[in-house]
Amino acid sequence: MSTIQDIFIPDLGGDTDVDLIDIMVSIGDTVEVEDGLITLETEKASMDVPTTHSGVIKEILVEVGAKVNSGDLIARVETQDESSTNEEVSTPSPVSSDSPSLQEAEAKLEAVSNANAEISCQFVDEQTICTVIEEVRIPDLGEDKDVDLIDVLVSVGDTVAKEMGLVTLETEKASMDVPATFGGEILELYVEAGMKVNSGDLIAKMTKTVVMENKLPTPAKTTAPTQTEVPKETKQKSTIQEAMAKTSQVEVSADSKVLSTKSAKVYASPSVRKVAREFGVDLGFVKGSGKKNRILKDDIKAYVKEQLNKPATSAGSGLGFNLPELKEIDFSQFGEIETVELSRIQKISGPSLHRNWVSIPHVTQFDEADITELEKFRKEQNAIADGFKLSPLVFVVKAVAKALAIHPKFNASLSADGDSIIMKKYFNVAIAVDTPNGLMVPVIKDVDKKGFKDIAIEMAEISSKAREGKLKSADLQGACFTISSLGGIGGTKFTPIINAPEVAILGLSKSEMKPVWDGETFQPRLTLPLSLSYDHKVIDGADGARFTTTLSQLLSDIRLLSL
The missing domain is CATH 2.40.50.100 (RNA polymerase II/Efflux pump adaptor protein, barrel-sandwich hybrid domain)
Structure with a gap:
């Protein structure tokens, strides 16, 4: 009652x-x-x-x-x-020696279940009904690491069939669904869209019911006159609820004070809560070390220290900032609207661009190069070229590789812990390509070892593949430096966002004819605007100016590229 x-x-x-x-x-x-x-x-x-x-x-x-x-x-x-409170009293009947026991049934299931399976069996209507809770994990992804999980296809409580998709992963090669290895009910989900996952990571815990024919006589049930028998469905539901309670425990490493999932209950004294408010700490994510997981002041200090020691690039899309949520506005009250979903590429690249912009201190150096002689040479060669076409970008790619060799700090990456710089001895240049589905950034490898013709042919091939959606994973990996060219569209200057883990990116705008004083008169010269964004953690302002000066000199006299 x-x-x-x-x-x-x-x-x-x-x-x-x-x-x-x-x-x-x-x-x-x-x-x-x-x-x-x-x-x-x-x-x-x-x-x-x-x-x-x-x-x-x-x-x-x-x-x-x-x-x-x-x-x-x-x-x-x-x-x-x-x-x-009423309890059901059951008296089991004698068991024949040739019939399997509940322990034998559980052992039989354990032999075909994964090592972490939880199994419980009971006799119901002359059958042995076993509830098995098993883990479903990310399958072997080969060499792929930190793969994007772009969609979760199920929810807690859903009943799925074997081979039904649970999550969708996207590597640089392809998208793929991870199917359920057996049919059953989703008890707990351990992943969410936007996560990075690896082989063997836990996706979910699922329950399945296994019914086994039973030679055992059904246990006789004797119920007290004033007691009410618990329905079979209620008992099964209770078993599942107990299993769900077990799987809902938050998994964290022994040393970490940061919970991966927010705790539903928080035990902390008023003084501890006051300290948490002062530091802006959500106690739901703090692992308590006191009795009944009570959070102590030392836990708050350890939590804050652990968060501060995290590398900036691993703090997630929020990067540790508690930014106020954007207020949702009903724009239809002002007039007619249309909602268009972001493309797949925009959904993938958006968080990366946000992370790079927030976590990297960008500085942009503006300059320009006199490409009058370069343009004259380019047109002369295109007039006699067979099977390829030289664009201004071909010469910029070659000049960038030369400038990277002269200024090696630009051909580097910051280590994950932020304590060292990884210097690269190869020269791979990425080119941002505008496609109908969004921006793609294929890579031209070993630019320093290739001539203008080789670069022109390869650039045409990868640009075509990008627009047709046929780029392979290898075509998008290994870049040292990126070039984003808007010269074919227009504009004078812009600030390109660095593509981490690279430390710099070059933006090209539309070239224009300008009067340049030669000491006696003004001469018409074709100039190309340059916009170099660099990571100020790695590169100083003086080095940024030196790089664009070198690049400008190389483009003004392409004979220097052969030295």
Whole structure:
């Protein structure tokens, strides 16, 4: 028999209109006596208000930010009268020697289940019904690491068939669904869209029911006259709920103070909560070391230290900043609208661009190169060329490789821990290509070993593949430096975003004819605008200016490229 109990604000002495700064429970939560419900803050101290009854939270009648007083109603809790609890009493019948036992049934299932499977069996209607909870993991991805998980195809509670897709992965080679290895119900999901995953990572825990023919006689059930038999469906549901409770435990390393999944309940004293608010720490993500996982002040300090020591590039799309959420606006109130979904490439590249822009201190150096003689030579060669065409970009690619050799710091990457620079001895240049599906960035390898003709032919081939969506994974890997050219469209200058782990990127705008003073008169010269963005953690401003100066000289006199 259940009873609804009211929980009130205790006597606050002379304090009135006290600030309610936190609600520690939600409707549907199960609480024990002395579990904290809310946190109040007076001018003297912060304090938790505990529940006076055990049960399930049915109603919460306060909200954060409210002013409360002694005797105000906080919540209503549904309690159970223990004396009315009925239990089923079962007396098993004798078991014949030639019939399998429950232990044998579980052992048989363990032999065909994975090592981490949880198995429980019971006799129901002359059958052995076993509930098996198994882990589903990312299959072997070969050499691919940190693969993008772009979609989760199921939700907790879904029933899926064998071979039905669970998640979608996208490597640089292709997209693929990871199927369920058996049919069953999704108990817990451990992944979300946008994550990076590797071979063997845990995707989900699933339950399946295995029915085995049973030679055992059904156990005789004797029920007390005043007791009510628990339906079979209720018992099975209870077994699943117990399994779900086990799988809902947050998995973290022994040393880490950062939980990967937000905890539903937080146990912390008012003083600890105050420290957490001062540091802007969400206690739901802090692993407590006290009794009943209670969070201590030392846990807060360890959590903050661990977060600060994380490399900037691994902090996720938010990069540790608690930015205010963008307010959702109904634009249709102002006129007609149309919602267009982002392309697959935009969905993939967007978070990377955001991460690079926020985590890399960009500086952009603007310059220009006199390409009058280069353009004259290019047109002369195109007039006699057979099977290829030289574009201005061909010469820029070759000049960039030469400039990287002269200024090796630009041909480098910052190590993951940020303590060293990895100098590269090869010269691979990426070219941003505008395609109908979005921007693609194929790579030309070993530019320093190739002539203008070789670069022109290869550039035409990879650009065509990019527009047709036929680029392979190898075509997109290994770049040292990227060039983004908008010269065919227009504009004078822009700030390109560095493509980490590279440390610089060159932007090209539309060339234009300018009058240049030669000491006596103004001469018409064709100039190419250059926009060099570089990572100020690795490259100083003086080095940035030297690089564009070198590049300008190489493009102004292409004979220097052969030296």
